[in-house]
Amino acid sequence: MPKVEFDKKNMFFRNLGNTGLRVPVFSYGGWLTVGSHDIKGNPVTELMRTAWECGINMFDNAEAYATGESETQMGNAIKELGWDRQDYIITTKIFFGTGHKETQNTRGLSRKHIIEGCKESLKRLQLDYVDVIFAHRPDVTTPLEETVRAFNYLIDNGLAFYWGTSEWTSSQIAQAIEIAKRLNMVGPCCEQPHYSMFHRERFESEYESLWRYENFGSTIWSPLDSGLLTGKYNHGIPHGSRYHTNPGMMSASVKALETPEGKAKIEKVKKLSVLAEELGGSMASLALAWTLKHKNVSTCILGATKPEQIKENVKALDLYPKLTPEVMHKIETILDNKPAPPPAYARLDDDGNLT
Template sequence: MSPIVKVEFDPKNMPFRRLGPSGLRVPVFSLGGWLTLGGTVLGDPVKEIIKVAFDNGINMFDTAEAYAKGKSEEEMGRVIKELGLRRTDLVITTKLFWGLRGGPNDGGLSRKHIIEGTKECLERLGLDYVDVIFAHRPDVSVPMDEVVRAFNWVIEKGWAFYWATSEWSAYEIEEAHHVANKLGLQGPIAEQCQHNMFHRERPEKEYHGLYKKYDLGTTVFSALASGFLTGKYNNGIPDDSRFAMHAMFKNTVDSLEREEGLTKIRKVKELSKLAETELGCTVTHLALAWIAKNPNTSTVILGASKPEQVLDNLKALEVIPKLTPEVMDKIEAILENKPAAPPTFGRPALDSYGRL
């Protein structure tokens, strides 16, 4: 018997994009569980956050086996069932690599862990399949043909529709495609990478050739630089912030007292002024819209510890059309970190109207 559907999906004003080269359509803004859902946020608040997101056009939810040691998947699966969401209305993605135990085969990207890990992810989610399964990190100890074959086996079993990568190098993504093409199998359709105004080299330069060659799409995380681009750290570290609550950000916190960190704070203040005076929004909305405007971005994964954050972040949708070439130039003048174009070694530029 099919589960009773209690809530019909209404995309509202949410724009949708193709996820990389696939036919799968994903919302420009999605919701992720990293550090929050199942971690610092448990129980009814998780349901409230997911419901508000769903009610406002977000139907893609991202998690991972490693998030809160599996609790993120459990909480997300529980809420999907309790809210009565139709499975076909949802795009659910999860990720494999670290596993939950310390055994020699309980992590990584061996065929064993990819297959057993996928089964455990589905059990925690309470679902028959996920839409996309990500390789959460590359595994240099496993031959690429084993990785590609294993993810395709998972797809053939119907446990996932697509596979993708997260924090892989361009070389590794390229190798995966070469192996997939050689074997007549499906290559990765997307890369889940960190991309924000202060982290640009890999997504904008290293991956540059992959976007055109493989139609690669990105599912961006940390678009707000873990909250740094909200301006909340301009005058210190709030006690309830990610920087204060998670030890992984210690190096980032320490850097705020050095020239590098002070320069970033100055730039956030300048971006805030631009956002408020010229665009009528906050620097948060500007930073999210800036990432969403990138044509290679398939979806921007939002993080939230309360429903109000989801609603506020979605105001960025109104800012995207305001990012004219003139405004983008002003942003670049503040950031001063646009990745350099590949060297031409003196060769003259090609005609801009021809094929580059």
């Protein structure tokens, strides 16, 4: 197989928070895709090759995805594609374990599991190190200082270059940062949260202090809300969609569509779809481009199951420049869900009243 040199094409890059690591604004992730159902072997290679050809050189995974099979399949694809290790970025996450060994120490954020879990992930990925490793969830049963020291160990020993958090509260992240500073160790540099047009509260309100004072980075997941923001569910659940192929995990989401709130979301998607067409793009492109307008989105993780979906998703880069303040105002009017700023950022007006 001929080696394909990385070409960023129309992709643009941002620093991952306050680090020097430059990441593409779109990355490709293995959650609910790689290693699941029939997405193994050659289909994985083709998905990653397509992402690469579209300018994406960052790939996200986790020990828990497809009980470890996602890392294995992605590792096999990387080996087959023969890319230069300096040209791509691999991230993975530790916390849930793989589910194969249900013991007290095969999950969580103890020093034991962080180090052993990372080494097992590296075996599956067939790599010597990952670029970023995430604490997939907070672990309230382990002292936070132990967790900070363990991630610092991974970095000191060349098993990872950076570490981050995923779905932690802002106060937990702030504590980890302060502990690392006190110990003169490497603290977390980024968070991996859910962020989309319909999921804004935590990212735009709770994490505001992290963006403002720590220059924290982010690798956002489910920017299309598992396909809801593509418009595919405007008239029911289509065969082969994520809601259809993952009935257990997505059952709550499917039921939510039948509620008044769910129906209201569908109506908003229909209105946004009209706006997207006026701009010359798709609903998915509009939703993805919208996330990039927040300057603290370092990279937006795509979860496509077909190469064509990746090609379609990156067209959001063409729509991005068209999201002028006027267009963003139209979107905001349709969404009507902008979170209130956190109390700490309330300001006094000229009369001394809180605004």
